[in-house]
Amino acid sequence: MFKARKSIISSIGSLFFCLALSAQSTGFHIHILGIAQDAGYPQADCRKECCEAVHSGTQKGASPTSIAIIDKDSSRFWLLEASPEIRDQLRMVQEKFPKCSLAGILITHAHIGHYLGLAQLGREVMGAKSVPVYVLPRMKKFLETNGPWQLLDSLGNIELRPLEFGNETQLSKDLKLRPVKVPHRDEYSETAAFDISSKKSRMLFVPDIDSWDKWDLKIEDILTLFKYAFLDATFFSDNELSGRPMAEIPHPRVTQSMDRLHGLSKKEKGIVHFIHMNHTNPILRNSPERQAVLDVGFNISSENTVLPFP
Numbered sequence: 001m002f003k004a005r006k007s008i009i010s011s012i013g014s015l016f017f018c019l020a021l022s023a024q025s026t027g028f029h030i031h032i033l034g035i036a037q038d039a040g041y042p043q044a045d046c047r048k049e050c051c052e053a054v055h056s057g058t059q060k061g062a063s064p065t066s067i068a069i070i071d072k073d074s075s076r077f078w079l080l081e082a083s084p085e086i087r088d089q090l091r092m093v094q095e096k097f098p099k100c101s102l103a104g105i106l107i108t109h110a111h112i113g114h115y116l117g118l119a120q121l122g123r124e125v126m127g128a129k130s131v132p133v134y135v136l137p138r139m140k141k142f143l144e145t146n147g148p149w150q151l152l153d154s155l156g157n158i159e160l161r162p163l164e165f166g167n168e169t170q171l172s173k174d175l176k177l178r179p180v181k182v183p184h185r186d187e188y189s190e191t192a193a194f195d196i197s198s199k200k201s202r203m204l205f206v207p208d209i210d211s212w213d214k215w216d217l218k219i220e221d222i223l224t225l226f227k228y229a230f231l232d233a234t235f236f237s238d239n240e241l242s243g244r245p246m247a248e249i250p251h252p253r254v255t256q257s258m259d260r261l262h263g264l265s266k267k268e269k270g271i272v273h274f275i276h277m278n279h280t281n282p283i284l285r286n287s288p289e290r291q292a293v294l295d296v297g298f299n300i301s302s303e304n305t306v307l308p309f310p
Helices: 002-025 049-055 086-096 112-121 137-145 149-154 219-225 254-260 288-295
Strands: 028-034 066-071 076-080 101-106 131-135 158-162 169-172 175-181 192-197 202-206 228-232 272-275 306-308
Touching: 028 086, 066 086, 076 086, 086 112, 101 169, 112 137, 112 149, 131 137, 137 149, 137 158, 149 158, 202 219, 219 228, 219 254, 254 272, 254 288
Parallel strands: 076 101, 101 131, 131 158, 202 228, 228 272
Antiparallel strands: 028 066, 028 306, 066 076, 169 175, 175 192, 192 202
């Protein structure tokens, strides 16, 4: 009797274990493919210690910011940003999720780290067929009227899908996208943050913004609506660039973001995942600044990390 009961308990335990594994292997996931600012890390022609450490092999480099939303149930994924290193980033997805194919690309704005990778879809490289590229009106016009992007559109390598601020777009049965306007240097296009919803979760993607103060929304008020918030961490403080006025490159400093969110609980701070770090930003490396961010409960995004997004 005892042995039979023990066998039943063991079988039930095995069943729950299998169900847990099944739950982890299906549904939506977030795959972080790049965490650096547009130019990546190391940056071209940088001879400072920060980049020399990568060249010498004592520090690991990083790709420009990009995230894949994986749907294992449909074997598809959507790419947030088409970075200059899209080749290697697509390979990262292929290695972790070999059965998944590209379902579309979502682009926040027309700065080099966010759309240059589209060139790889052209006939010189992938020869892609009608890849959906989701863009806002000015970004759509920019791609339609400027080479080489115009050729991608006219040859059918990409299919431009229009977005509107505040309007919800159904990417798939259980995946929704809502672009939110953010203040940024809009030379060629408007700039969006992305509010993305899966079956039960929401994520916020804000890789570029000039200032939290200039935004119509208060980040501290909306943060808890999300499971993950990937926030602009381009610069840690005001003294990173020598010879360049940092006022001309407005971004909320990591220190400012931390001060603004200091009143949140540690659990709420855990929603934040800093991303889009410039090569000069010390939180890209093992440093006292990085440890200070982690110690108070914030996260710093890491490449090739996969997060559940139920």
